[in-house]
Amino acid sequence: MKLNTKNLKAIQDLYPDELAHCYGCGKMNPNGFHLKSYMVDNETIAHFTPEPKYTALPGSVYGGLLASILDCHGTGSAAAFVCENENIPLDGSINIPIRCVTASLKVDFKAPTQMGVALELKGKLRSIEGRKIWVDMTLSANGTICASGEILAIRLKD
Ligand SMILES: CCCCCCCCCCCCCC(=O)SCCNC(=O)CCNC(=O)[C@H](O)C(C)(C)COP(=O)(O)OP(=O)(O)OC[C@H]1O[C@@H](n2cnc3c(N)ncnc32)[C@H](O)[C@@H]1OP(=O)(O)O
Secondary structure, eight states, X not given: OOOXXXXXXXXXXXXXXXXXXXXXXXXXOTTSOOOOEEEETTEEEEEEOOOGGGBSSTTBBOHHHHHHHHHHHHHHHXXXXXXXXXXXXXXXXXXXXXXXXXXXXXXXXXSOOBTTSOEEEEEEEEEEETTEEEEEEEEEETTEEEEEEEEEEEEOOO
């Protein structure tokens, strides 16, 4: 079901402009995917509809694209979970001061991912240990989990 984002702020839109050039999710990158992830009830959600040029086999989505959007959903989720943990607001009143980058990303491709539908990505916090944040993710098409992912994101030092 499509998420109503009317009263929500995308995590990636809370990055300051100078750190928002990521190809996958940066609002300042005119050529990028502009993935937007939202915190909803202690999990993160993003929707993304790939263009047909990202085809693997006819009718299904190229796995590299799926890994790419899981990567950005994972780092955004990691930053958001740290903010929640530290009572930093995600309501847009401030740019978030937390920066996380991918140290490790694992993706399991479980079923072909149908082209032409809005994909749903979800993230759940597994753990935070110091600067290390582990997030478990799923990517679904029409309610079928097509890929699962796990990311280790590292919080950058100030
Ligand atoms: C790039 C700057 C952008 C900033 C803005 C971001 C906005 C968002 C942009 C969106 C981005 C979208 C997504 C993208 O595309 S992000 C782009 C792709 N990612 C990168 O380019 C990251 C490249 N790597 C690094 O810069 C450094 O290696 C980092 C920063 C990750 C850590 O180097 P640092 O010197 O800071 O820390 P450390 O080496 O003491 O490690 C710390 C702890 O982590 C553990 N560890 C490390 N690696 C691994 C591993 N592979 N498996 C398991 N564990 C690992 C390590 O053992 C240690 O544990 P412990 O000993 O403490 O227990």
